[in-house]
Amino acid sequence: xxxxxxxxxxxxxxxxxxxxxxxxxxxxxxxxxxxxxxxxxxxxxxxxxxxxxxxxxxxxxxxxxxxxxxxxxxxxxxxxxxxxxxxxxxxxxxxxxxxxxxxxxxxxxxxxxxxxxxxxxxxxxxxxxxxxxxxxxxxxxxxxxxxxxxxxxxxxxxxxxxxxxxxxxxxxxxxxxxxxxxxxxxxxxxxxxxxxxxxxxxxxxxxxxxxxxxxxxxxxxxxxxxxxxxxxxxxxxxxxxxxxxxxxxxxxxxxxxxxxxxxxxxxxxxxxxxxxxxxxxxxxxxxxxxxxxxxxxxxxxxxxxxxxxxxxxxxxxxxxxxxxxxxxxxxxxxxxxxxx
Numbered sequence: 001x002x003x004x005x006x007x008x009x010x011x012x013x014x015x016x017x018x019x020x021x022x023x024x025x026x027x028x029x030x031x032x033x034x035x036x037x038x039x040x041x042x043x044x045x046x047x048x049x050x051x052x053x054x055x056x057x058x059x060x061x062x063x064x065x066x067x068x069x070x071x072x073x074x075x076x077x078x079x080x081x082x083x084x085x086x087x088x089x090x091x092x093x094x095x096x097x098x099x100x101x102x103x104x105x106x107x108x109x110x111x112x113x114x115x116x117x118x119x120x121x122x123x124x125x126x127x128x129x130x131x132x133x134x135x136x137x138x139x140x141x142x143x144x145x146x147x148x149x150x151x152x153x154x155x156x157x158x159x160x161x162x163x164x165x166x167x168x169x170x171x172x173x174x175x176x177x178x179x180x181x182x183x184x185x186x187x188x189x190x191x192x193x194x195x196x197x198x199x200x201x202x203x204x205x206x207x208x209x210x211x212x213x214x215x216x217x218x219x220x221x222x223x224x225x226x227x228x229x230x231x232x233x234x235x236x237x238x239x240x241x242x243x244x245x246x247x248x249x250x251x252x253x254x255x256x257x258x259x260x261x262x263x264x265x266x267x268x269x270x271x272x273x274x275x276x277x278x279x280x281x282x283x284x285x286x287x288x289x290x291x292x293x294x295x296x297x298x299x300x301x302x303x304x305x306x307x308x309x310x311x312x313x314x315x316x317x318x319x320x321x322x323x324x325x326x327x328x329x330x331x332x333x334x335x336x337x338x339x340x
Contacts, residue, residue: 004107005082006034006099006176010090011072013041016050018090018223023055026088031099035059039076041066068193069172077187080179089173091223093122101217102176105164113181113210114202116170117218120157128154129222132171134161135214136199137337138316139325141262142247144169144199146337147214150325153335160338162216168319170212172198174220181210189245189303195235196242203250207313233285240267240289248293248300252313264290266326 008026012019019038026036037059038051051060061079063072073087084106086099098117105115119132128134133148133155147165148155155161175198177187185208188197202212247260267290271283293300321340328334 003033004084004103006031006103007037007080007082007085008034008088008099009037009039009073009076009080009085010088011039011041011069012043012047012090013066013072014043014045014047015090016043016045016047019047019050022090022093023058025094027055028096029094029099030096031103034099035082037061037076037079039063039072041068041072067190070188070192070194070197071190073172074187074190077179077182083179084176085179085182086176087172087174089222091122092174093221094174095219098218098220099176101215105213105215105217106176106178109211109213111209111211112178112213113205114170114175114177115213115215116167116173116175117220118157118161118214118216119171119173120219120221121154122221122223125221126157128157128161129173129224130154131173131222131224132175134216135165135167135319136169136171136202137319137321138168138199138203139321140323141259141266141326142243142251143325144196144243145321145325148337150329150335150337150340153329155336164213164215164217166211166213166318168206168212168316169199169202170214173222173224181205184208185210186307189242189249192242192245193238195238196246200242200246200249203246203316204307206316206318207250207308208311212319233281236282236285237289237292240286241293244290244293245296245300248297249304249307250313252315255315 040048040062042063042065051058102115106112116132118134119129121127121129128148130149133146135147137145147161185204187201189200267286271286274282328340334340
């Protein structure tokens with residue numbers, strides 16, 4: 001097996017409890033040629049003194065502000081000289097042999113830019129985890145879902161998704177990246193701050209002809225919600241705003257207007273349902289996200305032109321579900337991936 005160097009990059013912001021709990025597992029990784037890098041987003045807790053005292057061998061990069069998930073990792077790339085870099089959330093438990101299958105898969109296909117492991121829930125290790133499950137997919141209206149998780153329905157892992165698959169997107173909670181390709185096409189949109197940035201990256205990578213995959217032979221256990229809980233209005237705002245921007249950046253030109261208009265309508269229907277359920281903060285977050293997006297359309301169109309100077313976004317087929325997952329899930333009652 002290749003012994004190519006791997007940099008394991010953990011982004012931290014006031015996450016000392018997670019580092020205390022999960023960094024020892026990362027240290028015990030059996031892959032021999034790896035380094036651990038902790039990137040600190042201007043933490044105000046005692047994360048940095050803790051690392052310096054207890055983990056002097058860990059490479060520490062300290063930013064001067066909280067740049068969020070997106071720009072926090074963007075600033076890292078220039079500091080990576082390894083052929084592969086693994087982005088790893090601080091709230092992930094890893095078994096000793098988790099790296100080897102990821103490197104083997106990347107070495108087997110030079111067109112792969114990113115591969116994620118199977119992501120299982122830390123609180124119940126027989127369940128897939130919301131953030132990435134067994135690889136990300138995209139429906140007709142650009143709603144993301146996973147092999148093993150559709151909306152809030154998470155499957156029990158019974159080996160039903162244990163084959164390697166090319167997918168539409170790989171989760172930023174844990175994924176290996178080919179550094180050379182990332183430096184060619186860029187990593188995340190810094191303006192996103194957090195959420196949807198890995199989907200935008202993978203979509204762009206696929207438009208440039210690279211592949212994205214999920215290798216279930218590697219598995220990790222994710223707590224999830226360590227920075228923003230699922231009920232956070234700010235999280236709702238980021239997801240909606242960044243999803244719209246991702247569509248504008250990466251859809252084929254002919255699909256832009258009709259699909260973004262349909263998303264406006266679908267988000268409107270969701271907002272009515274939320275109002276009836278008393279979720280007024282959620283509705284305000286969705287409205288704020290849409291107004292922010294429409295106010296910056298010219299900015300995102302300019303960014304699109306900058307990205308795709310020589311190539312044009314094309315219709316992606318691998319990992320793409322040509323129907324509405326909302327219709328399948330809420331109307332037809334198809335709750336698990338295998339039923340779609």
